[in-house]
Amino acid sequence: MRVLLVEDERPLAGYIEAGLRKHGFTVDVALDGQSALDKCEITPYDVVVLDRDVPVVHGDVVCRRLVRRGSSRVLMLTASDAVEDRVGGLMLGADDYLGKPFAFSELVARVHALVRRSAPARPPVLRAAGVELDPARRSAERDGRLLRLTPKEFGVLEQLLAAGGDVVSSETLLDKVWDEYADPFTNAIRITVGTLRRKLGDPPLIETVIGAGYRIGGAECPG
Numbered sequence: 001m002r003v004l005l006v007e008d009e010r011p012l013a014g015y016i017e018a019g020l021r022k023h024g025f026t027v028d029v030a031l032d033g034q035s036a037l038d039k040c041e042i043t044p045y046d047v048v049v050l051d052r053d054v055p056v057v058h059g060d061v062v063c064r065r066l067v068r069r070g071s072s073r074v075l076m077l078t079a080s081d082a083v084e085d086r087v088g089g090l091m092l093g094a095d096d097y098l099g100k101p102f103a104f105s106e107l108v109a110r111v112h113a114l115v116r117r118s119a120p121a122r123p124p125v126l127r128a129a130g131v132e133l134d135p136a137r138r139s140a141e142r143d144g145r146l147l148r149l150t151p152k153e154f155g156v157l158e159q160l161l162a163a164g165g166d167v168v169s170s171e172t173l174l175d176k177v178w179d180e181y182a183d184p185f186t187n188a189i190r191i192t193v194g195t196l197r198r199k200l201g202d203p204p205l206i207e208t209v210i211g212a213g214y215r216i217g218g219a220e221c222p223g
Contacts, residue, residue, distance in 0.1 A: 001115050002026045002176055004045040006036040006062065008054045016049070018092070023108050023153060024138050028180045032055030045072045046086070047114045048105075050094070052078040060092055067093030071117070073114035077102075085212055116167045126161035128216055129205050133161055134172060152177055160206065160216040161198065169213035178213060 007013040013029050016192050020027045028043065030036035034056040042047070044093050048066060052059035058155045059076065059179040066074055090097055095117070125135045131144040135158055140147040149157065155177035159168055167214050170189050174182055182188065194212060 001047075001111075002028075002043065002045050004028050004030060004036060004039055004043070004048045004072070006030045006033065006048060006054055006059070007049045008032060008051065008060040018047075019104050021107070021151070022112070023112065024135070026155070026177060026179050030054075034060050036193065039180065040066060040069070042070065043175065047073045047075060047111050047113065049075045049077060052076055052187060063092045063094055071215065073117060075110055075114060123181075126158065128161055129203070131157075131161070131205065133158055145201075147199055149196070150192075152188075152192050153199065156192055156196055157200075160214060163215065163218070165215055167209050167213045167215045170212070196206065202204060 001023070003020055005016055005020070005027055007029070008031050010031070013031065017027045017029055028039060028045075030039055033054045034048070036048070036054070037057060039045075040154060050059050050062060052063075052065075054062070062104065063074055063076060063170075066072055073095045073175075074093070075096045075098060076092075077098055077100060078102045095114055098107060098110060103152065110193075124134070128133070131140065131147075131155075133140040138154065140154060140157060142147055156173055159173055160174055173189050178188065193206060197204065200206070205216055207217055209215060
């Protein structure tokens with residue numbers, strides 16, 4: 001799940017970024033509105049968490065442009081939680097609105113809700129060949145054995161299970177699980193898939209489709 005955080009207050013941006021990463025999100029950060037628009041031209045984000053008062057290009061303008069593109073859900077943040085401000089933000093096309101200060105657990109819950117709205121419906125727990133993965137609880141097991149996965153391993157397994165047996169390209173895994181600083185020529189995906197295979201154990205579950213990507217055998221189709 002790829003999130004763009006648009007926040008010009010560096011300490012707050014760092015706090016939110018660290019918290020979202022802890023909850024399993026892949027997070028990029030933009031410190032002004034123009035940087036946010038530039039990043040969105042390159043990367044298809046699932047959710048944009050947008051502070052309304054960012055500099056260079058105002059958050060209202062950023063929101064309007066993102067809504068016209070229709071590629072990302074927008075959660076708008078603002079220092080004002082007055083009714084007229086909430087209505088104004090939603091009228092701009094924002095999918096949700098959260099006033100500062102906020103409880104971090106509420107922010108995480110709202111981002112999760114927007115991710116669910118932006119993706120095809122899928123079961124809350126993904127299953128295949130004895131593997132059960134619960135994205136909300138960040139837990140995974142196979143045949144009752146707890147899998148101790150790194151965030152990247154968990155993200156790759158989630159993407160493969162959610163694909164329901166379809167092939168997932170390395171480019172898609174890079175977009176969804178890694179951040180903007182990932183080298184597109186890196187072998188990190190191959191290494192992560194290798195360690196994930198070892199942790200999953202036998203019988204082998206992840207298949208390599210030469211020239212196309214990876215898929216998981218025996219996956220239940222989402223929805």
